[in-house]
Amino acid sequence: MSDLTVQIDKDYTKEFGKAKKLQRLKSFFKGVLFLLPSIILFSVFLFYPLFKTLYLSLFLTDASGATTVFVGLDNYQAIFTSPLFLKSLEVTFLFVLYTVPGTVIVSLFLAVLANEKLRGIGIFRTLFSSTMGISVAAASVFWMFLFHPTMGWLNQLLENLGIEAIGWLTDPDWALISVSISTIWMNLGFTFLILLGGLQSIDSYLYESADIDGASYFYKLRRITIPMLSPTLFFVITVSFINAFQTFGQVDMLTRGGPQNETNVIVYSIYQEAFRNYQHGAASAQAIVLFIVILLLTLIQFKLGERKVHYQ
Amino acid sequence: MYHVEMKDLEKSYDNQKNVLNGIDLAIEDGEFFVLVGPSGSGKSTLLRMIAGLEEITGGILKINDKVVNHLRPKDRDLSMVFQNYALYPHLTVEQNILFGLNAKKVNKKEQQKRLNETAEMMGLSELLKRKPKQLSGGQRQRVALARAVVSHAPLCLMDEPLSNLDAKLRAHMRMEIRRLQKKLGLTMTMGDRIMVLDDGKIQQVGDPITLYNEPANLFVASFIGSPRINLGQAVIKDHQLVIEESIHIPITTSDIGNIIQKNNLTIGIRAEHIFHGDEDSKTHELEVISVEHLGNETLLTFEIGKELWTAKWLGQWRVQVGDKVPVNISVENMSFYDTKTTELIKPATSVVKEQEVVAI
Numbered sequence: 001m002s003d004l005t006v007q008i009d010k011d012y013t014k015e016f017g018k019a020k021k022l023q024r025l026k027s028f029f030k031g032v033l034f035l036l037p038s039i040i041l042f043s044v045f046l047f048y049p050l051f052k053t054l055y056l057s058l059f060l061t062d063a064s065g066a067t068t069v070f071v072g073l074d075n076y077q078a079i080f081t082s083p084l085f086l087k088s089l090e091v092t093f094l095f096v097l098y099t100v101p102g103t104v105i106v107s108l109f110l111a112v113l114a115n116e117k118l119r120g121i122g123i124f125r126t127l128f129s130s131t132m133g134i135s136v137a138a139a140s141v142f143w144m145f146l147f148h149p150t151m152g153w154l155n156q157l158l159e160n161l162g163i164e165a166i167g168w169l170t171d172p173d174w175a176l177i178s179v180s181i182s183t184i185w186m187n188l189g190f191t192f193l194i195l196l197g198g199l200q201s202i203d204s205y206l207y208e209s210a211d212i213d214g215a216s217y218f219y220k221l222r223r224i225t226i227p228m229l230s231p232t233l234f235f236v237i238t239v240s241f242i243n244a245f246q247t248f249g250q251v252d253m254l255t256r257g258g259p260q261n262e263t264n265v266i267v268y269s270i271y272q273e274a275f276r277n278y279q280h281g282a283a284s285a286q287a288i289v290l291f292i293v294i295l296l297l298t299l300i301q302f303k304l305g306e307r308k309v310h311y312q
Numbered sequence: 313m314y315h316v317e318m319k320d321l322e323k324s325y326d327n328q329k330n331v332l333n334g335i336d337l338a339i340e341d342g343e344f345f346v347l348v349g350p351s352g353s354g355k356s357t358l359l360r361m362i363a364g365l366e367e368i369t370g371g372i373l374k375i376n377d378k379v380v381n382h383l384r385p386k387d388r389d390l391s392m393v394f395q396n397y398a399l400y401p402h403l404t405v406e407q408n409i410l411f412g413l414n415a416k417k418v419n420k421k422e423q424q425k426r427l428n429e430t431a432e433m434m435g436l437s438e439l440l441k442r443k444p445k446q447l448s449g450g451q452r453q454r455v456a457l458a459r460a461v462v463s464h465a466p467l468c469l470m471d472e473p474l475s476n477l478d479a480k481l482r483a484h485m486r487m488e489i490r491r492l493q494k495k496l497g498l499t500m501t502m503g504d505r506i507m508v509l510d511d512g513k514i515q516q517v518g519d520p521i522t523l524y525n526e527p528a529n530l531f532v533a534s535f536i537g538s539p540r541i542n543l544g545q546a547v548i549k550d551h552q553l554v555i556e557e558s559i560h561i562p563i564t565t566s567d568i569g570n571i572i573q574k575n576n577l578t579i580g581i582r583a584e585h586i587f588h589g590d591e592d593s594k595t596h597e598l599e600v601i602s603v604e605h606l607g608n609e610t611l612l613t614f615e616i617g618k619e620l621w622t623a624k625w626l627g628q629w630r631v632q633v634g635d636k637v638p639v640n641i642s643v644e645n646m647s648f649y650d651t652k653t654t655e656l657i658k659p660a661t662s663v664v665k666e667q668e669v670v671a672i
Contacts, residue, residue, distance in 0.1 A: 205398035208365050213412030213463065214386030223411070227402040310402040 050291075057284035065280045075285035085286065087261050088269040091176060095265055096244040098180035103187045103240050104233065110188070111195035112225070125196065132189030140253030143182040144169075147254070169255050172262045179254055179263050183247060191236050198232030199225065230309045238301060245294050266290050315341045315376060315467060316362065322370035323357055323512075331357055332512045335371070339505075341466075344493060348535070349509035356395075358509070359469050363392050375467065390467040391460035395475060397452050399444040406431075406440040409458050426462050433495060434458045450481045457492065508532045526647070530578060530654040533647070539583045539611060542621040545651065546577040553643060555579060556617025559596060563643050576651040583611070585645035585662070586623035594638035603631050612637065 032039075057075055059067035079085040110128045114121060131139070146152050147168035155165040168178040202225065210220050226233075248267040251257060257264035257272065264272075266286060274283035321335035332354045339345045347355045360366040362373065364385035373381050380388050391412075399408050409430060413423045431437045434454045444452055453473065460468045473489070474482045506523055508515040508531070515535075516528040527533035533541050544555040553561045589595060601620075604611040610629040614621045623639065631637060648657040 203396075203398070205394050205396060206400060208363075208385075209392070209394060209398040209459075210411070210415065211365065211385045212363060212390065212392050213415050213459075215412070215415035219415050223403075223415075224400065227400075230402075 053284045053287050056280055057288050059281050061278075061280040063278040065278075067281075071281070075281050076289070079282060079285055079289065084261065084264075085269065088264045088266050091261070091263060092245060092265045094176060095180060095183075095247065095263075096241065098177065099183045099187070099244045099247075100237060100240045102180065102184040103191050104237055106184060107188050107191035107195055107236075108229075108233070110192050111199055112221070114192075114196055115199040129189045129193045129196075131186055132193060134186070134189075136186060136249035137253060139182065139186045140250045143178075143185070143250075144254060147178055147182075170259055172260045175255055175259055175262045179250055182250055182254065183244070186250065187240060187243065191240060194236050195229070195232060198229050202228045227310055234305050234309045237305075238298060241301065242294055242298065245290065315339055315343075317374040317377075318371065319374075320371040321358070321361065321368065321373060323354070323361060323366065324369050330369070330512055332361075335514060337507065337514070337517065344490075344504040346504060346506045347509060348506060349515075350535070353509045354512045355509055356471055359392075359471050362388075363390060363469055364388050388467075389465055390469060391463045391465040393456045393460050393468070393470040393473050395472045397444075397456035397476070399452060399455055401444050403443075404440065405436060405442050405444070405447070405455050408444070408455055409436075409462050412459065412463050426464070430458045430462045433461065433492070449477050450485065453477060453481075453485055454488075457489070461492070461496065506536075508535060510535070526656065526659040527580075528656050530580070530649050533580045533649070533656075537582065539622045539624065541580045541582055542586070542616075542619070543578055543580050544616055544619050544621070546579045546648075548574045548577070553579070556619055558617045559641065561595065561641065561643055573650065573657065577657070578649040578651045578654075579646045580649065581621075581641065581646045581660075583622045583624035585641075585660070586621065587640040588625055588629075589638040589640035593640045595640050595642065597636045597638050600631055600633055600635050600637055603629075603633060614639075 056065075056067065058070060058072060060069045060071055060075075062068055107128075114125045114128055134142075146154050149155060149165065149167055149170065152168070154168065158165055166174055168174055206224050206228070207220060210224060215223070246267055247265055248271065251263050251265055251268045252271070255263040257268050267290070270283045270286045270290070273279045273286060316337075316339040318335050318337045321332060321337075322330055323332040324330045335358065347358065349355050357366060361368050362375075364380070364383060364387075368381050372379055375388055375390070400411065403411065406427065409427055410423055413426065418426075427440075428437075431440060434457060436451070436454055436458055439447065439451060439455075444455065447455065453476070456473070460470075470489075474485055477485055504520060505517060506520055507517045508523065510531050516523060516532045523532060523536050527536060527541075530543070534543065544559075546553055546555045548554075548563070551562060551564070553563050555561070587593070598614040598616075600612050601615050602613040604613075605628065608627060610625045610627065610631070612623045612625065612629070612631060614623070642662075644662040645660050647660045649655065650657055
């Protein structure tokens with residue numbers, strides 16, 4: 001009698017197992033089916049180019065980009081001994097250092113201002129976020145006019161104030177700063193919008209409670225707004241950081257890497273190496289280096305940032 | 313001396329219809345004053361107007377005999393517990409409690425003293441280093457209360473402080489709040505008062521027993537008390553009270569007293585006043601359409617005309633749906649309302665007697 005029940009139990013578990021396995025398999029295939037479009041897109045536009053770049057970086061190429069001689073890690077050795085590349089690394093880091101804090105601080109300031117509930121605040125919100133809708137090319141042309149040595153408004157303003165004109169884009173000491181200023185302006189819209197969204201999602205009860213407690217404006221800003229905004233700030237900083245490393249358009253439009261390679265950021269250097277000098281191997285090696293640099297710094301940022309960020 | 317006084321207080325948004333109308337109210341020092349009303353009746357708005365979080369459209373608000381209409385929240389010397397507690401999620405319990413004192417730049421020694429006092433009183437001493445999300449609902453509620461207590465403000469406003477808790481915890485916290493009030497020395501000999509608010513107007517203000525026994529209008533009658541009071545349309549004809557055209561009760565002039573009105577009456581009778589009738593006392597037989605057993609109470613539902621009436625009988629009655637049960641319904645337990653104006657014409661006479669008994 002007892003033997004019989006045991007046997008029945010065993011049979012059932014087996015059948016259950018089978019049925020469950022079949023269900024899992026089915027749901028796995030369904031899941032893959034849903035993922036397929038993005039898997040295909042990512043493979044074609046991301047994974048394939050990544051591996052192709054890695055492959056290219058180990059070869060010398062001809063002008064059309066076809067591989068000729070396998071050189072191993074020679075390309076990497078060459079770029080790390082090239083003063084031009086080291087210079088562009090330095091320029092890139094400086095550029096990041098100028099633009100990321102600049103963008104975040106200015107847009108945070110604007111977002112806090114635009115978060116006030118006032119009549120007509122919508123106009124300011126639209127204005128502050130409008131640079132998001134302007135292409136890099138259009139913005140660069142606009143800034144080129146502002147920076148123009150004689151006709152530019154900036155120099156005319158300085159002249160009116162009795163200050164000597166500055167060669168915004170031609171002076172090696174100023175060029176990177178000028179490009180940074182225009183970049184900050186271009187990034188402002190996006191960063192502003194994200195931060196404003198973050199501010200608006202902070203529960204208004206917190207501020208009311210603080211009002212009753214008698215907290216001042218800056219006390220609220222420091223103790224409530226900034227900590228509650230930290231996840232958004234972290235996101236914005238990370239994104240601006242990666243964007244700053246990948247800047248190309250405004251450099252190409254405003255300075256073409258000059259004067260004296262002072263604005264020759266890595267992506268521009270890659271572009272020149274690949275499409276001006278036809279050194280696809282060396283350019284690929286630079287691209288891989290850039291990829292690793294961004295990856296490492298972002299990882300470090302996550303490690304450091306996570307401790308300070310408060311998620312709800 | 314009144315601590316909070318309102319004179320013809322009004323609130324409207326964008327010059328639209330008034331959300332609150334003609335609120336005249338005086339709350340005394342040490343009083344436990346409760347605002348009730350359905351959602352949208354203006355309870356929170358009134359509270360937020362007292363706190364200074366909402367602009368006052370019209371009328372005068374006095375706190376401590378000073379007009380405070382124009383003062384900012386922080387200058388009104390009060391504390392507030394919000395419905396969702398408004399705890400700062402990024403700060404620990406300790407930092408949450410001290411937030412206000414820090415903002416007011418109270419010195420560190422005093423802060424620590426008050427923190428320890430309050431934490432002990434609220435039973436939070438073990439939890440000071442935790443973040444709000446690591447606390448249970450009841451604990452969060454206690455932190456919110458602690459924040460109000462630590463400020464030592466003479467007036468504490470609580471906006472539906474129990475609505476986020478489950479039924480069991482709610483009863484417990486209600487007790488805790490009362491105990492806290494006692495500990496803080498806020499209670500005097502005075503009893504509690506309740507104000508019933510509906511559609512931005514005061515319906516009735518009074519102590520809980522008055523509100524229950526002599527509701528001023530149909531709204532208060534049906535809002536206060538659970539199960540809901542049994543209501544029915546009634547007319548008086550041929551020395552009989554006819555309820556919902558189905559229940560006939562013979563009446564004499566002594567029963568109805570000063571009721572001149574014969575038509576458009578609404579009568580109300582509490583569930584516990586529909587008694588079980590034995591051979592002698594039964595007045596009617598009604599068919600049971602639903603039975604609910606609540607421990608030592610039994611709720612029976614009957615169909616009276618269009619209305620559903622509930623009777624609450626003490627004890628465990630083994631009654632089946634469909635049974636005809638004998639009941640005792642008498643006029644002395646009924647309160648009479650004018651159907652048109654919904655105002656009370658005459659409260660139940662029996663409750664007055666019962667109160668007398670209690671008084672002895």
